[in-house]
Amino acid sequence: MERVEKFLKEAGTYYLATVEGDQPRVRPFGTAHIIDGKLYIQTGKSKDVSKQIHKNPKVEVCAFKDGQWLRVAGELVSDDRREIKQAMLDAYPSLQNMYSADDDNTEVLYFKNAVATFSSFTDAPETIKFS
Known part of the structure; x- marks a missing residue:
């Protein structure tokens, strides 16, 4: 998981990437942080992406650098604790x-049942699984 975060x-x-009905939706993100042994991202509850995640928590992220790309597929779980947000x-x-x-x-949301693939x-x- 540390390698994925890095x-x-x-x-x-x-x-x-999320899904809205039968339409995929993709947007840029920039937050990734390990807290309490879980990989978290952050967004705003008022955004469409949050509503899409709550309706269908299965998501996938993709990043590219130095000729290599990473895909992380899994479910996002909201964590409303103040200390995690902070x-x-x-x-x-x-x-x-x-x-x-x-x-x-x-x-803030963390990945559950995630599969990360470096390509x-x-x-x-190379595949890495974390829960």
């Missing part, structure tokens, strides 16, 4: 202009 952070931007905001201080651990909008054009894929 890759996502070094890539800077990754793309999160830990994410501490890891990403630029978010503190838009979010607060005490607002009703900040949402490139030259090497065989």
